[in-house]
Every structure is written in C-alpha cells, then in structure tokens.
Amino acid sequence: MRAVVAFLLLVAAFALASWLGWWGVPLVAGLWGALRPGVAKPIRAAVLAALLGWLLWLLFDAVGNPAALARVAVRLAAVLQLPALLLLLLTLLWPALLAWSAAALACGLAGRLAPSDPRRHRSP
Numbered sequence: 001m002r003a004v005v006a007f008l009l010l011v012a013a014f015a016l017a018s019w020l021g022w023w024g025v026p027l028v029a030g031l032w033g034a035l036r037p038g039v040a041k042p043i044r045a046a047v048l049a050a051l052l053g054w055l056l057w058l059l060f061d062a063v064g065n066p067a068a069l070a071r072v073a074v075r076l077a078a079v080l081q082l083p084a085l086l087l088l089l090l091t092l093l094w095p096a097l098l099a100w101s102a103a104a105l106a107c108g109l110a111g112r113l114a115p116s117d118p119r120r121h122r123s124p
Contacts, residue, residue, distance in 0.1 A: 007045060014053030018095065025050050025095045026102035033106030043103045050099030051092050058091070 010032065017024025029046045039045055062069050070084075077084040 003039060006039070007049060010045060010049040011052045011056070014050045014095070014099070015056045016053075018053050018057055022094070022098070025054075025098045029099035029102035030106040033103035034110045036107060036110050043100060043107060046099045046103035047096045050095040054092055054095040058088070 010028075013028050014025060017028045029050060032046050033042060036042060058069075073084040073087060077087045080087065082090075
C-alpha cells in the first residue's frame with residue numbers, strides 16, 4: 001500500500017512538473033534517482049510515472065476540448081506524415097525517455113558518490 005501511494009505521489013509530481021514545462025520531467029526524475037528510494041526498480045518507476053503524468057495532461061486536454069486536440073493531432077500528423085495515433089504514442093515516449101535518462105544518470109552518480117548500505121533496502 002505504501003509503495004502504491006509513493007508511486008501515485010510520483011505521478012502527481014511528474015504531472016505538476018509537466019505543467020511547468022517539459023524540463024520539469026528530467027528535474028523530478030533526477031531528484032528521484034538521486035534520492036535512490038527504497039523501491040525495487042526506481043528507474044522503471046520514474047519512467048512509468050512520467051508517462052502517466054504526461055498522459056494525464058493529454059487526457060485533461062482531450063476532455064476539455066476534444067475537437068482542438070484532434071485538430072492539432074491530425075494537422076501535425078499530416079505534416080510529419082505519421083498516423084495521428086502514432087504521433088500521440090510518440091508524444092508519450094518523450095517524457096518516458098527524459099525520465100529514464102535523468103533517473104538513470106542520477107542513480108548512477110548517487111551510487112558512485114555515496115554507495116548505499118545493502119541492509120537499507122531489505123524488507124522486514
């Protein structure tokens with residue numbers, strides 16, 4: 001239960017960071033990776049949370065004004081010569097890649113600067 005709440009808070013942090021700007025995603029992921037939380041896969045958690053945070057904004061835009069989102073998707077897809085659905089999926093790939101790279105880099109740097117105590121991550 002605790003892990004689920006922590007993950008939902010991470011999703012909320014990514015959603016808020018995305019609202020501030022795309023650069024907020026690597027900042028949150030870097031902080032998450034540097035803190036090296038006691039979860040099994042912190043980098044994977046950052047990637048999934050960033051993707052879900054970004055998806056929340058896309059859904060918010062789609063519910064708020066579906067015609068505008070569809071219009072932009074169709075026009076941009078025509079310019080890039082891609083199907084609109086593929087364009088939306090690629091849009092979700094962007095925050096996932098940003099989160100992955102920043103969290104992996106921060107985890108690696110934190111591990112080199114201050115190796116963790118293996119007893120810290122044991123569950124009772």
